[in-house]
Amino acid sequence: MTAAVMYAPGDIRVEQVAVPEPKGGEVLLEVAACGVCGSDIPRMLRNGGYKMPIICGHEFSAHIAVLGDGVTGFEVGDLVSVPPLIPCYKCEYCLKGEFGLCEDYDYFGSRCDGAYAQYVTSPVGNLMKMPDGIDPRAAAMLDPAAIALHALWKTNLRTGHRVLVIGAGPIGLFGIQWARMAGASQVVALDLSPEKAAMALEAGATHAVQSADEARALGGRGFDIVLESAGVASTVDLAAALTGPQGHATFIGIPHAPVTLEKETFNNFLRQETSLHGSWNSFSAPFPGSEWHTAAQKLADGSLKWEFMITHQLPLSELPDMMKALGDRSVFSSKVIFMPNES
DSSP states (O other), X not given: OEEEEEEETTEEEEEEOOOOOOOTTEEEEEEEEEEOOTTHHHIIIIIOOSSSSEEOXXXXXXXXXXXXXXXXXXXXXXXXXOOSEEOOSOSHHHHTTOGGGOSSOEEBTTTBOOSSBSEXXXXXXXXXXOOTTOOHHHHTTHHHHHHHHHHHTTTTOOTXXXXXXXXXXXXXXXXXXXXXXXXXXXXXXXXXXXXXXXXHHHHTOSEEESSHHHHHHHHTTOEEEEEEOSOOHHHHHHHHHTEEEEEEEEEOOOOSSOOOOXXXXXXXXXXXXXXXXXXXXXOOXXXXXXXXXXXXXXXXXXXXXXXXXXXXXEOGGGHHHHHHHHHHTOSOOSEEEEOTTOO
């Protein structure tokens, strides 16, 4: 099969490799679509994986090609989405249903081979059968949709609340939509890119701004809910600073530099008794959780818009060049989707 194999950071080769064989309790999947996550870019260009060589890619949908021994409840041809975390189901956190805190997890695309390939194997426990009629590309975007919902569920988001979303990438764009569905009266999107600001309005933001001062002017004493998805040190500080009295800020973005809170920011969340939440991945019990099932339903029935986010739909042959372009920001992108079985 064709796969994009990372031998070292920046050394990505599209080549022929053996098709993996499913073990007992696993299936062989024919990958339909695999999206680029923001975490893929530093992993593949600078940081590397937990092992190498490795096939990256963890936001994917696929059709079942082969059922391994003992697999029931699925049929060849079923379209599935595949949550990327593979829990151990044995540690104290898994036994409590806190799968995101698993102490011995595996993970597609960083700890085991992922879906920048024509085929990949998966444990049956990671298969989520998709509703009839859902587009395979939408099914591949369940992960960012569920991540945004998981983060907002950590807050006390209510009808009438005023929400600030920092970062209008796919997670932020889904966050805007979830906030509007929950009845937020105002959803302000902040992104430096004018193109992404326009996409935020298409997602349903009431305002789309490109500077902290503009957001601050709309925030009054502060927002009820702030969703930080940019993962930049300055925006982490800004998120805490713009959270209002007894409000909630939840952090999804992963900074790649030290984060310092300004004295005024610290005083703000201390004296206004705001709550700051970390949010990693998207899982709850029973695995993968209500976040995934809710997102699948809303994508299938059209409540969640997704197609406008796709700026590039490409074959695997273009992956090395696209990753380089994403790394040096020489191309505008929102969601980049690879279709490994299309030329």
